[in-house]
Amino acid sequence: MRFVLKSPKIPTSQEELKELLLANRSITDADAFLNPQHPNSLSPEAVGIDASEMEKAIRRIKKAISKKEKIVVFGDYDADGICASAVLWQTLVNAGADAIPFIPDRITHGYGLSTKAIQTIIESEKPALIVTVDNGIVAHEAAEFTKKQGIDLIISDHHQPEEKLPTAFAIVHTTQLCGATVAWMIARELDEKSAEKQLDLCAIATIADQVRLVGPNRSFAYHGLKALAETERPGLLSLFESSAIDKKTINTGTVGFQIGPRINAAGRIGDGISALRLLCTEKRSAADRIAKELTTLNTERQDMTVKAVEEAQKQVASQQDEYLLIAASPDYHEGVIGLVAGRLTEEFHKPSIVFAIGEKSIKGSARSVYGINVVELIRSESANLTSVGGHPMAAGLGLLPDMFEEVKKNLFAVAKKMIDPVLLEESVSADCVLSHEMISLETIETISALAPFGSGNSQPRFLLQNIEIADVKSIGRESKHSKIFIKLSDGRVLEAVQWNVTPDQINLAGVNEIVARLKMSEWRGRKKVELVLS
Numbered sequence: 001m002r003f004v005l006k007s008p009k010i011p012t013s014q015e016e017l018k019e020l021l022l023a024n025r026s027i028t029d030a031d032a033f034l035n036p037q038h039p040n041s042l043s044p045e046a047v048g049i050d051a052s053e054m055e056k057a058i059r060r061i062k063k064a065i066s067k068k069e070k071i072v073v074f075g076d077y078d079a080d081g082i083c084a085s086a087v088l089w090q091t092l093v094n095a096g097a098d099a100i101p102f103i104p105d106r107i108t109h110g111y112g113l114s115t116k117a118i119q120t121i122i123e124s125e126k127p128a129l130i131v132t133v134d135n136g137i138v139a140h141e142a143a144e145f146t147k148k149q150g151i152d153l154i155i156s157d158h159h160q161p162e163e164k165l166p167t168a169f170a171i172v173h174t175t176q177l178c179g180a181t182v183a184w185m186i187a188r189e190l191d192e193k194s195a196e197k198q199l200d201l202c203a204i205a206t207i208a209d210q211v212r213l214v215g216p217n218r219s220f221a222y223h224g225l226k227a228l229a230e231t232e233r234p235g236l237l238s239l240f241e242s243s244a245i246d247k248k249t250i251n252t253g254t255v256g257f258q259i260g261p262r263i264n265a266a267g268r269i270g271d272g273i274s275a276l277r278l279l280c281t282e283k284r285s286a287a288d289r290i291a292k293e294l295t296t297l298n299t300e301r302q303d304m305t306v307k308a309v310e311e312a313q314k315q316v317a318s319q320q321d322e323y324l325l326i327a328a329s330p331d332y333h334e335g336v337i338g339l340v341a342g343r344l345t346e347e348f349h350k351p352s353i354v355f356a357i358g359e360k361s362i363k364g365s366a367r368s369v370y371g372i373n374v375v376e377l378i379r380s381e382s383a384n385l386t387s388v389g390g391h392p393m394a395a396g397l398g399l400l401p402d403m404f405e406e407v408k409k410n411l412f413a414v415a416k417k418m419i420d421p422v423l424l425e426e427s428v429s430a431d432c433v434l435s436h437e438m439i440s441l442e443t444i445e446t447i448s449a450l451a452p453f454g455s456g457n458s459q460p461r462f463l464l465q466n467i468e469i470a471d472v473k474s475i476g477r478e479s480k481h482s483k484i485f486i487k488l489s490d491g492r493v494l495e496a497v498q499w500n501v502t503p504d505q506i507n508l509a510g511v512n513e514i515v516a517r518l519k520m521s522e523w524r525g526r527k528k529v530e531l532v533l534s
Contacts, residue, residue: 003463003515004429011438014446021450021460024431034449036222039199040192044185047216048174056170057154058189060129064097069128071099072121074113075276076134076179077106077267079208079260083201084133084180086279088156091187094194100127103272106334110363111396112389113139113155118146127151129169131186134179136168137161138389143168156182158211159389160375175391180205181220199227200236201279207252208260210393212456221452225250235278238287242295252452262291265298268335305336309343312354316344323424324377324415326408328355328362338365338394345369349426351377351419353397353411355404361386362404366395371423380414381407428515428534434462436488439529444520461534465513472503482506486514486531496531 006024011017018030027033044054064071071092075085085101092099102121104110109117112135121127129152136143136155143166146153156172158179165171172186181202188195203224211217228250231237236259240247243258250259266275270293278290312327319325325344332340337354344352344367351368368374375395378388384407387398399407434443453459468487475483475497482503484496496516498506516531 003513004427005432005463006429007432010433010435012435014442017438017443018446018449020432021447025450025457033218036219038223039181039184039202039216039219040188040196042185042216042219047181047185048176049172049182049185053170054172054186054189057131057156057172057186060152060154060169061092061097061131061186061190064129065092065095067128068098070125071097072127072130073099073101074117074121074130074132074135075101075103075272076112077103077272078134079263079275080179080205081134082263082267082272082275082279083205083208084156084178084183085276087180087195087198087201088131088133088183088187090198090280091191091194095191101273101276103267103276105271106267110398111387112136113142113146115142115145118142118149118151122149122151129154132156133183134158136166137171137173138166140164140166142166156186158182160391162379176216177220178205178209178211178217180209181217184220199224200231200233203228204255204259204263207255207452207454208264210256210455213252213452213454214456218452218457221252221454225252225255225452228255233279234284234287235281235290238284238291239278239294242288242291252454256454261301262294262298265294265301268297268339269301269304269333270294270297301336301339304333305339305343308332308336308340308354312340312344313347316348316352322412322415323350323419323421324412325350325352326355326411327352328357328364328404328408330357332356334363337363338367338396341365341367350424351415353378357401357404360401362399362401364397364399366390366397368393369423372419377414377418378411380418381410384410428461430461430463430515432462434464436464436466436490436492439464439488439492439494439518441520441527441529444518444529447518459517461515461517463513463515464531467512467514469511472506474503484533494529494531496533498533 007020009020011020022030044051073085073089075081089101104117113132131154133156137157137159152169154170155168158177184202202220206217206220213221229247263275266272281287315327316325334356337356341352341354351372351374353364353366355362355364366374373392375390378395378397384403385397385399390396447460466489470485470487470493472484475481482498482501486494486496515534519530519532520527521530
């Protein structure tokens with residue numbers, strides 16, 4: 001593995017460090033970045049939404065409200081889709097609409113707007129209007145079916161569209177946001193006061209869906225995290241309590257590793273509607289019960305993922321010469337294959353597709369590395385697939401069992417043609433070399449000004465040279481992580497943690513430099529610097 005420095009400069013002051021970090025992120029307007037505008041100031045055009053389509057959508061929704069027509073908010077079962085459903089449904093209800101939310105079942109209905117899901121909806125009560133959130137942009141067949149039923153359809157989505165768009169009354173779409181914030185843009189046009197109360201959910205969705213935290217997304221994450229720290233939403237308060245989360249210290253890590261996975265767990269291996277109920281309930285007793293259920297489901301999901309990852313690792317061991325990794329099994333649960341693909345990609349630095357094999361159909365989930373558009377790669381096989389959609393970094397697909405071997409062979413071949421092998425080289429980037437004198441709480445404060453961190457605005461990492469490894473020991477559940485004691489040139493010994501690496505996997509021989517993030521830890525009122533190794 002090689003280290004890549006984004007800047008050759010070695011900062012000697014906090015001001016120099018701040019300027020270097022901003023330059024590394026191509027930030028030319030420091031004030032706008034450090035003080036993001038409020039989402040209320042964002043126009044549809046500013047986030048890539050066609051204003052005329054937005055106007056059509058709002059006009060139709062307002063007509064439905066005034067005529068007391070039934071509206072269905074058609075969501076998705078991941079954290080973004082659940083939050084998007086809550087944002088729009090609660091706003092519609094507050095505006096006086098006769099609205100109900102619908103979250104498709106992963107196994108019964110599959111992903112997104114489908115004829116099967118529409119049939120389920122109209123079996124109970126036929127709506128006059130369906131508004132999708134976080135899905136629908138490639139649902140051609142379902143859109144046509146909806147039209148034939150005499151139901152108006154508004155699609156709001158952020159996924160990659162195909163060349164031809166589905167038939168719909170209006171399409172509110174942009175790839176610049178996540179599904180929940182596209183829904184929020186609609187909600188704001190309907191009821192600005194109500195939409196303001198949904199910014200806590202916008203933060204969760206933006207961070208959990210791993211959209212790039214720059215521009216408008218940074219605005220939603222920055223102001224949404226503030227709203228999250230002050231939220232009085234019963235469901236979130238119960239979730240914080242059951243997860244031992246202090247809402248005053250919530251950051252992107254808290255959302256990404258604690259809040260998001262618990263909301264996702266319902267849709268992955270349970271019923272997504274329960275997560276929606278958690279976010280929308282006004283009763284703390286109901287919220288407490290659902291929060292505990294989600295925490296239990298999340299633990300179950302973690303165990304399932306670990307087992308599936310171990311099995312998938314064995315399968316891909318023979319694919320060292322491939323530019324793409326593929327694992328498949330009838331034992332994989334559909335709800336965890338995306339997580340398994342993510343772990344394979346993280347470990348081997350290659351795009352990965354993991355398939356759950358069923359008797360009548362096969363579902364796949366893909367994850368990619370920066371620079372490789374995995375949904376474009378998969379769409380090269382569209383003729384042999386029953387469904388495909390997603391983003392450059394993550395995608396989903398479906399196919400029939402008798403097509404699997406051909407699709408697998410073709411995807412391996414397409415990957416070899418499409419992917420530049422340079423993109424598969426494993427490296428660790430660092431913002432710059434950081435002197436030992438600059439490893440301080442003051443430096444952590446300077447870094448914190450650039451938060452929230454995430455995709456597109458990664459937490460600063462530094463190359464620390466001339467260090468010594470004093471000791472190492474295992475920590476965590478099943479001792480799967482390592483704590484390393486690092487001695488600096490000034491005599492200080494800092495604690496460092498390396499996740500998902502055991503002490504026996506660490507080669508300490510001759511190590512005198514590391515790449516690490518700086519983190520502040522506090523114990524009994526005493527603050528100190530810790531390191532997180534890459």
